Amino acid sequence: MNGAELLIETAIGEGVKVCFANPGTTELPMVVALDRVPGIRGYLGLFEGVCTGAADGYGRMLDKPAMALLHLGPGFANGIANLHNARRAKSPVLNVVGEHATWHRDADPPLAMDIESLARTVSGWWRTSKSALDIPADIADAVTATRLGQVATVIVPHDYQLAECDEHRVKELGSPFDPLEPNSVEAIASRLKTSRKMALMLGGRALRERGLKVAARIRKRIGCDLLAPTLPGYMERGPGLPIVERVPFYPERAVEMVSRYEVVLFAGAPEPVTFFGYPGVRSRVLSDEQEKIVLCTDRQNVIEALEYLADALGASSDLIIDDNLLGRPERPEIPGGELTAEKACLTLAATQPENAIIVDEAITTGLSYFLLPTALPAHTVMNVSGGSIGQGIPCATGAAIACPDRPVIDLQGDGSGLYTVQALWTQAREGLNVTTLICSNRSYRILQVELSRSGIAPNGPNAEALTELTKPPIDWVRIAQGFGVPGVSVSTAEDLARELGKALTEPGPHLIEMLLP
Numbered sequence: 166m167n168g169a170e171l172l173i174e175t176a177i178g179e180g181v182k183v184c185f186a187n188p189g190t191t192e193l194p195m196v197v198a199l200d201r202v203p204g205i206r207g208y209l210g211l212f213e214g215v216c217t218g219a220a221d222g223y224g225r226m227l228d229k230p231a232m233a234l235l236h237l238g239p240g241f242a243n244g245i246a247n248l249h250n251a252r253r254a255k256s257p258v259l260n261v262v263g264e265h266a267t268w269h270r271d272a273d274p275p276l277a278m279d280i281e282s283l284a285r286t287v288s289g290w291w292r293t294s295k296s297a298l299d300i301p302a303d304i305a306d307a308v309t310a311t312r313l314g315q316v317a318t319v320i321v322p323h324d325y326q327l328a329e330c331d332e333h334r335v336k337e338l339g340s341p342f343d344p345l346e347p348n349s350v351e352a353i354a355s356r357l358k359t360s361r362k363m364a365l366m367l368g369g370r371a372l373r374e375r376g377l378k379v380a381a382r383i384r385k386r387i388g389c390d391l392l393a394p395t396l397p398g399y400m401e402r403g404p405g406l407p408i409v410e411r412v413p414f415y416p417e418r419a420v421e422m423v424s425r426y427e428v429v430l431f432a433g434a435p436e437p438v439t440f441f442g443y444p445g446v447r448s449r450v451l452s453d454e455q456e457k458i459v460l461c462t463d464r465q466n467v468i469e470a471l472e473y474l475a476d477a478l479g480a481s482s483d484l485i486i487d488d489n490l491l492g493r494p495e496r497p498e499i500p501g502g503e504l505t506a507e508k509a510c511l512t513l514a515a516t517q518p519e520n521a522i523i524v525d526e527a528i529t530t531g532l533s534y535f536l537l538p539t540a541l542p543a544h545t546v547m548n549v550s551g552g553s554i555g556q557g558i559p560c561a562t563g564a565a566i567a568c569p570d571r572p573v574i575d576l577q578g579d580g581s582g583l584y585t586v587q588a589l590w591t592q593a594r595e596g597l598n599v600t601t602l603i604c605s606n607r608s609y610r611i612l613q614v615e616l617s618r619s620g621i622a623p624n625g626p627n628a629e630a631l632t633e634l635t636k637p638p639i640d641w642v643r644i645a646q647g648f649g650v651p652g653v654s655v656s657t658a659e660d661l662a663r664e665l666g667k668a669l670t671e672p673g674p675h676l677i678e679m680l681l682p
């Protein structure tokens with residue numbers, strides 16, 4: 166075996182099943198190894214941001230890593246924006262990046278870059294392999310890091326990929342978690358028993374079913390509200406799961422919402438801060454007077470910590486949760502008439518099938534969607550957690566590969582969609598069940614809103630030109646068709662409901678442009 170084959174064999178042994186790739190010459194031994202050592206399926210992304218966004222979507226859905234295979238520093242750099250989203254979503258992603266042969270680096274070839282510096286900004290763990298024989302341990306350590314909800318990056322020189330390795334060491338994976346400190350959780354339980362006006366803010370794995378169910382018990386026992394970050398990376402919702410409120414995007418509303426609480430307990434979520442520093446508005450949404458308690462570190466198991474806390478509070482697993490604290494199976498009516506952002510969200514909510522995966526990169530159009538769906542059939546919502554747009558179409562692609570039996574619906578801003586639109590081609594090539602709903606307001610609407618909120622200057626011709634998308638208008642139906650995805654444009658809620666229904670019953674990807682004011 167050579168180093169590249171060893172790498173693939175180790176990744177297969179660690180449970181990796183898919184590889185989103187955009188390779189170059191320095192990765193070709195690994196491309197060949199994918200065929201020589203069968204077990205990982207390769208998916209071509211036509212831009213590295215597609216590969217990393219798809220690996221993120223896959224990782225969020227299955228809570229285990231896909232591999233993203235990227236070419237040297239420039240390829241990795243192209244993938245960074247979506248790796249940033251993955252990092253914020255605590256999503257497991259295993260990057261493998263080729264590096265020039267060790268003997269060739271000194272010549273400073275054209276594609277040479279400082280890959281480790283790039284890796285550092287988005288990866289919780291990274292390493293350049295020191296020899297071919299070290300590759301299995303590097304992959305094993307990287308996969309262990311992903312189990313903590315981290316992006317991990319292995320950089321593999323070309324000569325080590327080609328080197329023959331007669332014997333190699335296999336590394337056993339241990340638990341990635343630091344142990345819990347029972348005393349600390351018990352002290353938190355005592356503190357909560359004597360508090361009033363409490364919120365439990367959930368993030369990461371705590372927003373999956375098991376975490377939500379234990380959070381429901383804690384709420385029932387101590388009467389706290391349940392909160393989530395503004396853009397949670399992964400959240401399950403539906404009948405039987407507790408209603409969780411997200412911290413609003415705009416600072417004044419966020420501050421108003423959290424001002425209700427004397428104590429906020431964080432379980433897998435960071436303290437909320439405003440997205441931007443607005444003059445005269447504080448960065449941290451909570452005030453100094455409000456008590457903040459952190460249940461566990463990012464290196465501890467948040468689900469175990471919540472379960473331990475529930476037991477310490479006497480919130481046993483047979484506690485009956487009142488129906489009014491849970492999402493109930495209800496649907497809004499399909500509205501009628503010309504589409505608006507709100508009607509688009511209502512129509513989606515009225516139509517989405519059981520077990521849908523909703524990717525929300527709708528920016529301004531999606532605002533009213535989240536306020537509805539607690540009462541909808543069971544579904545998963547994924548947001549652009551790092552605020553780095555161009556995530557939706559790739560994320561939906563990876564989610565559909567992870568969960569081929571679940572319908573994926575991508576509520577997609579038009580401006581954001583254009584960053585990584587070529588992911589539609591991967592959807593067509595793989596016949597993925599993704600319906601992309603383009604929120605075609607033909608603008609960077611959120612920037613127009615921010616401009617008018619800032620009151621700094623009236624909109625001049627440059628401010629107008631840099632925030633609108635009408636000259637020329639973008640032809641979404643032909644873009645979709647050009648990538649092999651059937652596309653249609655609708656302007657009323659009735660037409661949207663009909664086309665969405667059709668798209669969801671026909672196999673393969675579809676794109677529906679929703680013409681919005």
Ligand SMILES: Cc1ncc(C[n+]2csc(CCOP(=O)(O)OP(=O)(O)O)c2C)c(N)n1
Nearest residue numbers: 528529553554578579580581608609610611
């Ligand atoms: C990588 C990256 N580039 C630029 C931005 C700044 N930005 C945030 S939202 C946005 C426009 C979003 O437009 P669209 O998807 O059409 O949603 P709308 O605002 O119209 O609802 C831009 C350019 C960003 N967040 N991330």
Ligand SMILES: [Mg+2]
Nearest residue numbers: 579580608610
């Ligand atoms: Mg727009």
